[in-house]
Amino acid sequence: MGEKDFERLPIRPSRFWAERSISLLLGQRVVEVDPRTKTVTTEQGERIIYGVLVWAAGGVPRSLTCEGSDLLGIHSLRSRADIDQLVSVQRVIVIGGGYIGMEAASALTSLGEEVVIVEASDRVLARVAGEPLSRFFESRHRSHGTDIRLSSTVVSVQGENGRVSGVRLAGGEFVSGQLIVVGIGIEPQVEPLLAVGAIGSNGVKVDSLCRTSLPDVFAIGDCALHINAFAGEEEIRLESVQNAVDMANVVAKTIAGRPEDYKAVPWFWSNQFGLKLQTVGLSKGYGEIVVRSSPTENSLSMIYLKNGAVIAIDCVNPIKDYVQGRDLVIARCERSAEVLADVFRSLKEIGTYKTGDRQKL
Numbered sequence: 001m002g003e004k005d006f007e008r009l010p011i012r013p014s015r016f017w018a019e020r021s022i023s024l025l026l027g028q029r030v031v032e033v034d035p036r037t038k039t040v041t042t043e044q045g046e047r048i049i050y051g052v053l054v055w056a057a058g059g060v061p062r063s064l065t066c067e068g069s070d071l072l073g074i075h076s077l078r079s080r081a082d083i084d085q086l087v088s089v090q091r092v093i094v095i096g097g098g099y100i101g102m103e104a105a106s107a108l109t110s111l112g113e114e115v116v117i118v119e120a121s122d123r124v125l126a127r128v129a130g131e132p133l134s135r136f137f138e139s140r141h142r143s144h145g146t147d148i149r150l151s152s153t154v155v156s157v158q159g160e161n162g163r164v165s166g167v168r169l170a171g172g173e174f175v176s177g178q179l180i181v182v183g184i185g186i187e188p189q190v191e192p193l194l195a196v197g198a199i200g201s202n203g204v205k206v207d208s209l210c211r212t213s214l215p216d217v218f219a220i221g222d223c224a225l226h227i228n229a230f231a232g233e234e235e236i237r238l239e240s241v242q243n244a245v246d247m248a249n250v251v252a253k254t255i256a257g258r259p260e261d262y263k264a265v266p267w268f269w270s271n272q273f274g275l276k277l278q279t280v281g282l283s284k285g286y287g288e289i290v291v292r293s294s295p296t297e298n299s300l301s302m303i304y305l306k307n308g309a310v311i312a313i314d315c316v317n318p319i320k321d322y323v324q325g326r327d328l329v330i331a332r333c334e335r336s337a338e339v340l341a342d343v344f345r346s347l348k349e350i351g352t353y354k355t356g357d358r359q360k361l
Contacts, residue, residue: 001107001110001111002111006080025042028042028043028044028046029042029043030042030043030057030192031043031192032192032195033053033192033193033195033196033214033217034196035196035197035214035215035216035217037049038050038051038053038216040053040192050216051216052216052217052218052255053216053217053218054217054218054219054220054248054251055190055193055204055212055217055218055219055220055223056219056220056221056223056244056248057188057189057190057223058186058188058189058221058222058223058244059186059187059188059189059222059223059239060078060186060187060189061076061077061078061182061183061184061185061186061187062182062184062185062186062187063076063182064095064154064157064180064182064184066154066155066156066157067155067156067157068156068157068158068159068164069157071157071159071162071163071164072159072162072163072164073159073163073164073178073179073180074157074164074180074182075179075180075181075182076181076182076183077100077104077181077183086179086181087179088111088112088113089113089177089178089179090114090177090178091113091114091115091116091176091177091178091179092108092113092114092115092116092177092178092179092180092181093115093116093118093166093167093175093177093179093180093181094108094115094116094117094118094180094181094183095118095154095167095180095181095182095183095184096117096118096119096182096183096184096185097117097118097119097121097123097124097125097126097148097150098124098125098127098128098183098184098185099125099128099183099268099270100183101117101119101124101181101183102117102124102125102137102141102270102272103270103271103272104181104183105117105141105146106141106144106271106272106273108181109141109144109145109146109273110144110273114145114147115145115146115147116146116147116148116149116175116177117141117146117147117148117149118149118152118153118154118167118169118175119148119149119150119151119152120151120152120153121150121151122150122151123135123138123150124137124138124141124148124150125137128268128279128283129279129283129302129314130283130286130289130302130304130314131289132289132291132300132302133277133300133302133314133316136300136316137272137275137277140272140273140275141272141273144273149169149175152169152170152171153169153170154167154168154169154170155168155169155170156168157180158174163178164177164178164179164180165177165178167180186222186239188202188203188204188222188223188225188237189223190203190204190219190223193212193214193217193219196214197213197214198212198213198214198217199212199213200212200225201225202225202237203219203222203223203224203225203237204219204223204224204225205225205226205235206218206219206220206224206225206226207226208226208227208261208262209250209251209254209259209261209262210224210226210247210250210251210254210262211254218251218254220244220247220248220250220251221243221244221247221248222237222238222239222243222244223237224237224247225237226262228266228282229263230265230266230281230282230311230312230329231282231284232284232285232306234284236282238266240266240267240268242264242266242267242268243264243266246262246264247262247264250262265280265281265326265329265330266279266280266281266282267279267280275298275316275317276316276317277314277315277316278314278315278319278322279312279313279314279315280312280313280322280325280326280329281304281310281311281312281313281329282311282312283304283311283312283314285306285311286304286305286306286311286312287305287306287307288304288305288337289302289303289304289305290302290303290304290305290337290340290341291303291341292318292321292340292341292343293341293343298316298317299316299317299318300314300315300316300317300318301313301314301315301316301318301321301322301325302314302315303325303328303340305337305340308334309332309333309334310325310328310329310331310332310333310334310335310340311329311332312329313325313326313328313329320346320347321347324346324347324348324351325347327347327348327351328347328350328351331351333350333351335350335351
């Protein structure tokens with residue numbers, strides 16, 4: 001957005017690493033891991049010996065595979081270089097209505113670009129949110145002029161003189177655009193580990209201490225497939241900054257001889273058109289959604305219930321609901337939909353009442 005100098009964006013300044021005797025090797029990709037000799041080999045052929053290996057490689061954005069996907073003007077968003085390559089055009093096509101696609105559309109629209117979002121599902125944010133939140137953000141984007149095409153898939157990319165000129169949808173419609181931003185998920189970067197026998201498929205499997213099946217090899221972040229208590233003990237990958245930080249803390253304590261199981265509460269956020277969405281918990285498998293109405297169009301809270309218990313909450317702007325709702329998620333608090341929907345009672349009050357206290361409710 002150009003609101004900050006790039007030097008203000010890194011989590012740590014460059015001097016941080018040198019002051020702590022941490023060697024930072026940039027522009028080098030590990031292509032091979034040998035757990036027997038405890039070495040990794042880089043693309044340049046350099047071999048590095050390790051005592052403990054922490055694999056924090058994240059993932060790479062999925063690419064289009066349809067006809068025309070090799071044309072110039074197709075971009076994914078992962079690094080500063082990806083952003084620097086974006087140029088102002090008449091119209092931008094964003095493929096994918098998840099967090100990346102919606103945030104990119106918000107930023108580009110705010111910078112004056114005409115934007116079209118193409119989403120295969122019948123609503124945006126379908127993988128991560130309930131329908132009320134999807135419709136909330138769809139409405140906000142449309143109010144800013146964004147053209148949202150739902151239940152639409154791209155079958156080919158059209159071009160002129162080697163550059164993108166638009167996309168052809170499955171129904172035959174042509175949508176013009178001179179730049180495409182692709183936000184259709186990531187592929188975890190774990191091939192070197194799987195190649196030498198690490199257990200995994202969609203990521204590398206880790207235990208409660210973030211250890212892989214290879215000796216002295218840990219994995220954290222987007223690429224770590226783990227059993228999560230907030231997902232009903234299912235194996236999942238969590239693609240979020242906070243998860244990477246939480247797993248890093250688990251690994252650091254384990255290496256330091258103070259092991260502590262990974263039990264972090266999932267937490268996500270997204271900023272779009274000045275609205276701050278914060279999510280705590282995982283809504284997967286929910287049976288009911290409770291919407292806490294608000295008198296303003298810039299505020300919304302949604303509570304997800306499974307078997308009568310609170311498993312997640314989405315909050316757009318109401319910080320109090322987010323902070324107090326976190327405790328309900330951790331405790332898997334059981335309350336009726338009617339009680340949870342009552343905006344005249346705080347979630348703290350709702351969460352702390354005793355069963356049978358009918359006067360309070």
